Amino acid sequence: MCECCIIPPDVLERLSQDTNFSEEERKVLSDMVKFEKEWRKLRVARTRTMRSAANFLTTMEVAAPPGPPTVSVFNCRQQTTLPGVLIPKPDTSSDSTAKRAFEQTTEVASFYKSVFGRSSIDNRGMSLNSSIHYGVKYNNAFWNGTQMTYGDGDGSIFVDFTASNDVIAHELTHGVTQYTLGLNYTNQAGGLNESMSDVFGTLFRQWSAGQDVNKADWLIGSDIMGPAAKNRGFKCLRDMANPASNHCLAPQPMKFSQYRDGMDPHESSGIPNHAFYLAAMAVGGKSWEKVGKVWYQAMVGTPSPSMKMSTFANRTRTLAGTLFPSEPAVKSAIDTAWKKVEL
Amino acid sequence: MDADLSALIQVERFGGLAGFGGSLSHLRSRGTLKLDALSPRDRKTIDGLFQAPPIPKALFLERDAFRYRITRETPAGSQSIEVPEQMVPETLRSSVRDELI
Numbered sequence: 001m002c003e004c005c006i007i008p009p010d011v012l013e014r015l016s017q018d019t020n021f022s023e024e025e026r027k028v029l030s031d032m033v034k035f036e037k038e039w040r041k042l043r044v045a046r047t048r049t050m051r052s053a054a055n056f057l058t059t060m061e062v063a064a065p066p067g068p069p070t071v072s073v074f075n076c077r078q079q080t081t082l083p084g085v086l087i088p089k090p091d092t093s094s095d096s097t098a099k100r101a102f103e104q105t106t107e108v109a110s111f112y113k114s115v116f117g118r119s120s121i122d123n124r125g126m127s128l129n130s131s132i133h134y135g136v137k138y139n140n141a142f143w144n145g146t147q148m149t150y151g152d153g154d155g156s157i158f159v160d161f162t163a164s165n166d167v168i169a170h171e172l173t174h175g176v177t178q179y180t181l182g183l184n185y186t187n188q189a190g191g192l193n194e195s196m197s198d199v200f201g202t203l204f205r206q207w208s209a210g211q212d213v214n215k216a217d218w219l220i221g222s223d224i225m226g227p228a229a230k231n232r233g234f235k236c237l238r239d240m241a242n243p244a245s246n247h248c249l250a251p252q253p254m255k256f257s258q259y260r261d262g263m264d265p266h267e268s269s270g271i272p273n274h275a276f277y278l279a280a281m282a283v284g285g286k287s288w289e290k291v292g293k294v295w296y297q298a299m300v301g302t303p304s305p306s307m308k309m310s311t312f313a314n315r316t317r318t319l320a321g322t323l324f325p326s327e328p329a330v331k332s333a334i335d336t337a338w339k340k341v342e343l
Numbered sequence: 344m345d346a347d348l349s350a351l352i353q354v355e356r357f358g359g360l361a362g363f364g365g366s367l368s369h370l371r372s373r374g375t376l377k378l379d380a381l382s383p384r385d386r387k388t389i390d391g392l393f394q395a396p397p398i399p400k401a402l403f404l405e406r407d408a409f410r411y412r413i414t415r416e417t418p419a420g421s422q423s424i425e426v427p428e429q430m431v432p433e434t435l436r437s438s439v440r441d442e443l444i
Contacts (some may be wrong), residue, residue: 117439139441140359145404157370157403157441158361166359174406187402193406221361232443234369237361249369249443250362266362334414 068118069109071099071126074151076134083131093241097162101150103131104168107117111204112168112176115288116296121175121324123300128172132162136336141167143174156228164223169196169204182303187261189307193269199276199295200322202240203288213287217241225249240277256342270280271311275337282333290330294320350378352389353414355424356439360407363441374438378415385432389413393424403427411435 074078075098076084087093090102092223104127113117129147138151141161148171150161161167174197177183183193199219206216221237235247243252252270253259276295280287298315317338321332349414356372357364363372372429380387409428414421428436 136437137420140407140409142360142405142407144408154441157443161360170360171407184401185403185406197406228443232369240366240401244367249434250365251367264362266357266358266360267365277364277394 014017018036022227023143032285045120068106068113068126069125069315071102071109072127072129073098073105074129074131076131078133078136078152080135082134082144082149085127085282091331095132097152097160098134100162101132101168104162104165105148105172106207107128107165108169108172108204111207115203115207115292117248118176118296118300121172122179126175130168141171143171144149144180145178148172148175153224153226155196156226158224158226158229161224162222165208166198166205167200167221170201170220173197174199177199177299180300180303181307182305183307184305185265186291187263187306188259188268188309189305191263192272192307192309192312193264194269195272195276196299198238199292203292207288212285213283216287218277234327238266238270240273243274254341259309265317269342272312273343275313278337279334282337283330290324290327291334293321294330294334297323310343313343347378347416351375352378352381352435353362354435354438355412355414356436357410357412357443358407359409363409369444370441371440372439374435374440376435376438381432381434385434388432389415392426392430393422396402398426405429406443411439423435 034187070141071090073087073093074082074084074089075087075095076082082217084109086096087098090098093099109120109128112120120128131147131149132152134149134151137154139158141148141150144148150167151158152206154160174193175194177193181192181196181198183189185193200234201220202216202218207210210216212222218241219236219239222235225234225236227284229249233247234249237249238243238252239248245251250266252267252273254269254270254274256271259271276291280291283290294316297319298312301315309334315336317331320334321328351377354376355364356375361369361370363370393415405427410425411428411431412423412424412425413431433440
């Protein structure tokens with residue numbers, strides 16, 4: 001049965017009267033109908049509260065609680081019910097997926113804290129929960145609004161989705177975006193949403209490896225490619241340096257004139273992804289130290305769920321001048337990068 | 344009116360972290376099954392999904408989750424809906440096969 005109550009009430013109502021279901025199941029469905037209205041109100045209130053809190057915290061510079069967030073890993077055991085069974089000590093587990101999910105999630109939290117001063121997803125030390133071994137040969141990882149989830153891959157096109165540390169940072173960053181800009185998942189805002197996850201995913205990967213912009217490969221998901229994908233010459237999901245490359249499993253547009261409403265966010269994200277790459281390469285050094293900081297401040301600014309790409313671009317232009325007033329080259333590099341992608 | 348149980352249901356999976364089914368994507372995920380392969384309960388669930396009004400996307404907080412396009416034949420022609428993975432019965436979810444194109 002639905003695990004998060006998003007089936008429309010009229011469908012639930014119909015199903016609750018369906019005699020093909022047992023009496024017990026009909027009662028559950030009936031209860032869900034009653035619960036659904038309240039749950040929807042709660043969800044709207046939660047979103048509003050999160051956004052207000054984000055505003056308040058930014059304005060008042062309230063100190064985040066000390067200490068790193070609690071990191072938990074759950075085992076779905078190839079089922080699809082979340083969160084699954086809690087793994088008591090994932091850091092010492094003999095399951096390499098559990099150990100990796102724990103260690104890399106902890107590292108992503110450390111990255112956000114040490115580079116940006118952010119305390120977890122909500123900047124208030126929110127516990128970080130991840131579920132592994134989701135489904136059977138499941139070729140995906142996702143953020144469900146409250147936690148990260150990883151499939152094992154089919155072993156052919158993809159391997160274990162925890163194998164790429166940028167994928168773990170990508171999913172966690174969806175949570176950060178939810179608590180900051182609150183971006184929608186359609187049209188331009190959707191592309192920006194996906195781009196935030198790719199940008200901070202690759203920033204984390206570079207930071208972990210201590211790489212400067214020239215050492216970095218700028219690939220997304222390169223460590224989850226399975227043998228069948230590699231044999232066909234695919235190196236990654238996406239490439240921020242060359243979004244249209246044929247070595248990507250899903251090539252992307254790299255100029256705004258190629259953007260169309262209704263595009264999948266994983267396609268349209270190529271445009272801001274490439275702008276970030278161009279800006280970081282022009283500035284040089286370590287991407288998280290300057291251009292990454294500008295992107296982060298743009299992300300944690302005033303929430304804007306329907307944000308256009310040009311609005312985000314302009315926000316980074318302004319912030320570059322504010323954050324690096326004595327280094328006009330940073331603002332110039334960011335301005336030129338956006339212009340090259342036609343924004 | 345009783346449904347034609349020999350009718351085919353076509354399923355295509357989109358999106359996900361890897362961007363399955365995008366216009367430039369090298370990833371596809373498709374499946375076909377007969378209506379009679381579904382339990383009465385799953386058939387009812389699918390009927391409910393086809394009859395329900397489209398769900399506003401803003402209600403979903405899932406990111407990188409799969410979406411499914413389900414197409415069925417009716418006397419009036421083919422009908423398609425697109426729904427989030429969590430609303431799709433397991434039999435339909437497991438009918439798709441991921442492939443490189």
